[in-house]
Amino acid sequence: MQANQTYSLVTLDIDGTMIGEDRLVKPELVEAIQRVQSTGAMVSVSTGRTFKPALRIAEQAGTAGPVICFQGAMTYDQLTKKTIRHERLDQDVTSKAIIALVSVVPEVMMFLGDDVWVEKRSEWTNAYGERMGIAIRDTDSLISMSDKKPTAIVGVGEPSIVEPLVGKLHSQLNGSALVTHSLPMFCEVEAIGAGKDLAVEHLANLLDIDRDGVVAVGDGKGDQSMIEWAGLGVAIEGGHPDVIRSADQVIGIPEQSGLVNFLNDLLNTGKFGPSD
Numbered sequence: 229m230q231a232n233q234t235y236s237l238v239t240l241d242i243d244g245t246m247i248g249e250d251r252l253v254k255p256e257l258v259e260a261i262q263r264v265q266s267t268g269a270m271v272s273v274s275t276g277r278t279f280k281p282a283l284r285i286a287e288q289a290g291t292a293g294p295v296i297c298f299q300g301a302m303t304y305d306q307l308t309k310k311t312i313r314h315e316r317l318d319q320d321v322t323s324k325a326i327i328a329l330v331s332v333v334p335e336v337m338m339f340l341g342d343d344v345w346v347e348k349r350s351e352w353t354n355a356y357g358e359r360m361g362i363a364i365r366d367t368d369s370l371i372s373m374s375d376k377k378p379t380a381i382v383g384v385g386e387p388s389i390v391e392p393l394v395g396k397l398h399s400q401l402n403g404s405a406l407v408t409h410s411l412p413m414f415c416e417v418e419a420i421g422a423g424k425d426l427a428v429e430h431l432a433n434l435l436d437i438d439r440d441g442v443v444a445v446g447d448g449k450g451d452q453s454m455i456e457w458a459g460l461g462v463a464i465e466g467g468h469p470d471v472i473r474s475a476d477q478v479i480g481i482p483e484q485s486g487l488v489n490f491l492n493d494l495l496n497t498g499k500f501g502p503s504d
Contacts, residue, residue, distance in 0.1 A: 235269060235494065236437045236503040239296065239454060239486070241446030242275040242285050245464055260469050260491040261279050267495070268502030270435065271297055272296060274424050276410025276450050278339055278379075279304060282358040289351070293431075298339065298379050299408060299450050300427030301418045311398065315421035316377040321405045323374040325381040325417040328397050330370075333385030333415065338370050340378045345370065352384070359371035363390040380418045387412035394449075410450040437503045443494075445462035445469060445479075445487060 238308055240246050247253055261271050272293030273284040273286045282297035287307065294312060295304045303313040317325070322338075329336045335353060343363045346353055357364040368372060370381075382394065393415050398407040406418045424444075432442055444451070444458035447467030455461030457473045462474035464486060472478060480486025494500060 233440060233459065234501045235443045235460065236441040236487045236501060237293070237428075237435060238264060238269060238271045238443045238491075238500075239274040239293075239424075239431075239458070240271065240291070240380055240444070241451050242273055242277060242282065242447065244447040244467065244482070245445055245474060245487060246273070246289060246449075246482065247286065247340040253285060254485075254488070256483075256485060256488045258288075258290050260495070263495050264491055264500050265292055267288075267500040270426055270498040272431065274300065274428060274444070274446070274451075276414070276416060276448070278342075278344075278362055280342060280362055284361065296352055296424065296427045296431065299406065299410060299416055299418050299422055300424040300454075301379050301406075301422035303427055303431060312434070314379070314428065315419035316379055317381065317405065317417070317419050318377065319375045321401060321417070321419075322378060322381060324401060325372045325397070325405065326374065328400055329381065329383035329393075329415065329417075332389065332393055333383040335384035336370060337382045337384065338367075338373060338376075338378045339380040339382065340373070340376055345373060373407065380416055382417070383415040384413055385415070390415045408450045410448045414474065416450070423453050426452060428454045429457060435503060441503060445490070 270293040271291040275282045275300045276295035279297050282295050286295045301315045305312050310338040343365045345365045345367050359476045406422045441460035442458040443460045444454040447464035449468045452471045461475045462477045463471045
């Protein structure tokens with residue numbers, strides 16, 4: 229962090245960064261975000277969550293900036309209520325991802341529009357839909373829907389299986405898709421144009437903000453790219469080892485008010501403001 233640097237864009241991961249195990253946005257975080265935005269800086273969420281759950285947290289937290297979701301595959305402008313960026317999977321990559329995932333993990337989900345499509349419904353699937361506030365739809369064959377250009381294909385399984393699967397599938401797809409995992413049990417496949425770094429870069433360019441003026445905060449493997457890209461990359465204590473190694477700074481977990489304290493420290497030293 230440069231001594232005289234002013235930050236005009238803050239991008240925040242949600243799970244494990246803004247909220248902890250209780251999944252609640254704390255009033256102290258809402259207050260800190262309001263203070264940041266009162267300086268003329270913009271705050272956006274950048275998450276692996278789907279659109280509706282991401283927007284709900286953004287509204288609860290009072291972030292006024294565009295919502296980046298699906299690991300950067302989609303960006304939605306809250307002000308104009310329009311999607312300003314949306315990268316979708318093509319048929320070939322979708323088919324390959326489905327075939328690879330169904331042979332290894334018990335749950336495979338296709339994210340299409342506002343819904344999630346599955347071949348096998350389980351208690352976990354139903355609970356996920358209820359928790360995230362999204363509809364779970366049934367299909368006899370996900371492969372038959374490969375031409376629908378979904379936003380993401382997600383395999384769900386034991387972390388010990390998913391961790392090596394991410395690397396293996398990345399090699400199998402040979403750079404034709406983004407393969408990552410926002411949570412240890414998720415193997416997520418999005419279009420190659422997705423990625424939180426690309427989404428944050430696109431947003432910064434729209435706002436005419438240099439990368440040095442961007443702060444990115446997160447804890448998961450899917451956050452690594454934006455943390456590396458940002459002028460100030462911040463990881464959460466106990467986060468993915470690769471994220472910790474990539475970060476300029478490490479802060480406390482939500483239960484320790486890590487993000488709140490971090491934002492307030494920058495506020496108190498006059499580090500936030502509008503872009504020139």
